[in-house]
Amino acid sequence: MLESEVIELVSQIQKNKSESNYFEVKSARAGCPKIFDTLSSFSNQQGGGKIVFGIDESGGYEICGVYDAADLQKKITEQSVQMEPAVRPLCTVVDIEGKAVVCAEIQEIDNYQKPCFYKGAGRLKGSYVRVGDADRQMSEYEVYSYEAFKKKIQDELRLTERASADDLKTVALEKYLLDVKIKKKNLSALPDKKICRLQGFTIDDKPTLAGIMLFSDYPQAFYPQLCITAVSVPGTEMSMVGSVGERFIDNKRIDGTITQMLDEAILFVRKNTRQKTIIDPETGKRNDRTDYPTEAIRELILNALIHRDYSIHTDSAPITIRIYSDRLEIENPGGLYGRMTLDQLGKVSADTRNPFIANALELMGVTENRYSGIPTVLAAMEDYHLTAPKFESERGIFRVTLYNSDAEPRSGGYLDDNERLILDYCKTPRSRDELEELFKGKMTIAYVMSKYVHKLIESGLLKLTIPEKPKSKLQKYFTAHLG
Numbered sequence: 001m002l003e004s005e006v007i008e009l010v011s012q013i014q015k016n017k018s019e020s021n022y023f024e025v026k027s028a029r030a031g032c033p034k035i036f037d038t039l040s041s042f043s044n045q046q047g048g049g050k051i052v053f054g055i056d057e058s059g060g061y062e063i064c065g066v067y068d069a070a071d072l073q074k075k076i077t078e079q080s081v082q083m084e085p086a087v088r089p090l091c092t093v094v095d096i097e098g099k100a101v102v103c104a105e106i107q108e109i110d111n112y113q114k115p116c117f118y119k120g121a122g123r124l125k126g127s128y129v130r131v132g133d134a135d136r137q138m139s140e141y142e143v144y145s146y147e148a149f150k151k152k153i154q155d156e157l158r159l160t161e162r163a164s165a166d167d168l169k170t171v172a173l174e175k176y177l178l179d180v181k182i183k184k185k186n187l188s189a190l191p192d193k194k195i196c197r198l199q200g201f202t203i204d205d206k207p208t209l210a211g212i213m214l215f216s217d218y219p220q221a222f223y224p225q226l227c228i229t230a231v232s233v234p235g236t237e238m239s240m241v242g243s244v245g246e247r248f249i250d251n252k253r254i255d256g257t258i259t260q261m262l263d264e265a266i267l268f269v270r271k272n273t274r275q276k277t278i279i280d281p282e283t284g285k286r287n288d289r290t291d292y293p294t295e296a297i298r299e300l301i302l303n304a305l306i307h308r309d310y311s312i313h314t315d316s317a318p319i320t321i322r323i324y325s326d327r328l329e330i331e332n333p334g335g336l337y338g339r340m341t342l343d344q345l346g347k348v349s350a351d352t353r354n355p356f357i358a359n360a361l362e363l364m365g366v367t368e369n370r371y372s373g374i375p376t377v378l379a380a381m382e383d384y385h386l387t388a389p390k391f392e393s394e395r396g397i398f399r400v401t402l403y404n405s406d407a408e409p410r411s412g413g414y415l416d417d418n419e420r421l422i423l424d425y426c427k428t429p430r431s432r433d434e435l436e437e438l439f440k441g442k443m444t445i446a447y448v449m450s451k452y453v454h455k456l457i458e459s460g461l462l463k464l465t466i467p468e469k470p471k472s473k474l475q476k477y478f479t480a481h482l483g
Contacts, residue, residue, distance in 0.1 A: 001050070003094045006103045010052065010096060014061050018446040019133035021045070028053035028066040028102070032075035036118035037135040039080060039087050040128040042106035043116035044138075046341055049130065051089075054101035065099030076104055084119045085109060111339050114146045129395070132443035132451075141313040141396055148311065149338050149351070155311040156210040156354040157200050160222050163207040167222075168196070172257065173215040179363060200356030209310055210356045213258050220255040223315060228254040228265050228301075230321040232272035237424050238322070253318075258305050258357070259366055265301045265321060266294065272323050273404075291404040292328060293380035296389075299373040300330050300400050306358050306367065309334025309396070326407040330400050335393040342391050346374030415461075418452055422462070429465055429476040453477060 001009075009023065019025055024042075026033050035051060042049030053072060056064040066072050073091045080087040089104040109116050115138060118126035127138040148155065160167075173196075180195055181188040187195055196202045201211030213219050213226065220227055232249040234240060241247055250272050254264045273291040304319045314333035322329040336342065338351025349371050352358055362369035377389060381402065390401040415423070418439075425438055435453065436445035443451075456462035457477075465476040 001090070001092045001103055001105055003092065006052075006092050006094045006101065007096060009050065009103065010055065010063070010094075010101060013052065013055060014063075016450040017061050018444070018450040019057075020447065020451070021049070021130050021132065022047060023050045023052060024133075024135075025055040025057050025061070026051060026053045027056045027058075027064050028072055029056070029064045031067055032072050032079075035076070035079055036082070036121070036126070037128045037137075039083055039089075039106060040116050040118060040126065041130040041135040043083070043087055043109045044114050044128065045130045046108055048106045048108040051104045051106065052101065053104070054096075054099060063097050063099050063101060066102055069093045069100040069102055072102055076102075082119055083116055084123075085113050085116060087116065111146070112150055115143055131395075133447040134444065139396070141311075144311065144313060145309070145335065145396060153311075154200075154354075154356070155309070156213075156357050157203065157208045158310075158312075159203055160207045160209055160212045163212055163216070163222055165202070165205050165207070167216050168201065168207050168211050170215050170217055173201070173211075176215065176360070176364065183363060199360060201360075210354070210360070213310075214357065214360055215257065218255075219257060225316045225318050226310070228261050228319045228321060230254055230265060230268045230323075232323040234325070236324050236326050237420060239424060249323075258361065259364070262298070262302055262305060262366070266298055269297050269301075269321065269323065269328065270294065273328070289384070292386070292402050293384050296377040296380040296402065297328075299377050300389075300402075302361075302367055303373050304330055304332035304398075306361065307334065307337065307353050307398075308332040310354060314396075326404060328402045328404070332398055333396060335396055335398050342393060345391055346378055418448075419456060419461075422448075422452055422456060423479045426462060426477050426479050429478040431476050435477070 013019070013023065013025060024038050026035070038049070038051055042051075054063060054066045056062050073093075076089055076091065080089055087106060089106055092103045092105070094101050094103070115123065115127035117123050117128075120126065124140060124143055125137065127143050128135045129138050129142065130136075147153070177192050177195060180199070187198070190198075193202070193205065196211065200208060201215065202208060207216070209223070212222055216222070229252075231251045234246060234249055250268070252268055254261050254268065256264065269292070270290065275288050275290050277286055277288055301319075301321070308314070308319060317333040319330070319332045322331075334353065337353040340348075340350045358367065358369050361367045367373075381388060386405065387403050387407070390403075392399040392401075421438070422435070425435075430438075432445060432449070435448060439445070439448050453462065457464070461480050462477050463480050464470060465478065466472045466474060469475070
């Protein structure tokens with residue numbers, strides 16, 4: 001970093017009095033602290049991060065300076081080479097108020113090398129991820145998700161132990177085999193058993209997960225939670241109730257094969273979203289339009305079914321669809337796979353987590369399998385004059401949120417889950433201590449205040465009970481509509 005950039009970063013830290021996803025502060029006044037956890041978390045997160053030494057968090061983020069800038073850099077390097085793979089921080093020393101401040105910039109490593117971990121603790125206990133302003137130890141599943149990509153583990157091909165060859169003697173598979181012999185000439189002369197093995201539906205005549213999920217009569221007999229749970233709620237939060245006290249407008253568990261779940265989930269969404277009548281001002285013709293474009297809904301549900309994680313770690317986690325009055329959320333187990341990042345969605349070809357399932361659905365005419373799903377969704381939402389979808393990938397979860405025409409944007413974008421949680425919680429005026437308790441174990445109160453509360457106040461959605469004394473110890477915060 002340039003010296004001017006470090007000075008600007010320090011100024012930002014002091015103004016907000018908090019750390020963030022992308023920078024951590026250490027005093028280093030009496031020596032070099034242990035930074036293995038932060039080296040790991042910054043190396044593993046998109047965009048990396050920065051560690052700023054010479055700022056005292058406990059002293060109100062005042063500049064305290066480091067004990068010895070040269071020795072500190074040496075100690076940082078010594079800790080960095082104890083990581084696997086070794087971390088190569090870029091250090092910048094600046095003089096601020098006559099005191100030395102050292103900024104160590106940590107680059108994100110390639111996905112093929114993740115997770116970066118402290119060798120002294122081992123891969124499972126030494127791998128960390130950044131959550132808010134804290135370093136959190138990766139779960140066994142998070143570590144596995146990186147290993148699955150590096151080692152090309154194909155969880156869709158794991159054997160279904162309780163199933164037998166009879167469980168794939170279905171009309172659906174017979175139809176598929178006929179299509180294969182018509183559309184794929186190089187497979188047309190092969191016996192059915194060999195086709196099933198080559199297509200990933202069986203191993204030694206025993207059904208794989210892919211075969212069961214695509215063709216068995218009832219996949220949930222073997223994988224009860226590999227289904228879709230769908231709910232429609234009367235409001236903008238799961239905690240809201242309707243006019244007669246109902247928690248759900250509709251609540252359904254959707255099961256069956258992948259294609260059956262796709263069709264039923266689309267019907268559920270159409271049933272629980274509105275259909276508006278729009279008059280074309282030029283032709284005077286009447287057009288009926290749903291809250292969301294059906295082609296976007298179809299692509300997103302299909303993506304969730306194809307690209308979800310089918311490992312043993314997620315056997316108990318269904319895909320979820322949540323319909324609120326202002327938005328629709330579709331969430332599946334398994335974050336973005338491989339080298340794909342959120343800003344690359346719809347722009348580059350993606351690594352495919354379940355290629356056998358994807359290829360089978362392509363032959364069945366269910367999907368194009370040409371990485372056209374996200375562009376289709378974006379185009380459909382734009383055609384409806386709706387805001388672009390919000391994509392999130394975090395801690396083994398991939399979530400897409402579609403906003404309808406009733407969604408109320410604020411300055412800087414739509415509310416996220418934590419902002420909605422705060423506004424819902426502050427329907428009763430809440431103190432800083434109560435907000436700290438709400439996020440206990442997840443984020444520090446300093447981070448919550450700078451990241452969410454102050455921004456909600458600036459946008460007018462959150463108000464102060466004592467506005468003339470914003471720093472009062474008696475201060476409480478309440479949602480604006482309470483007046």
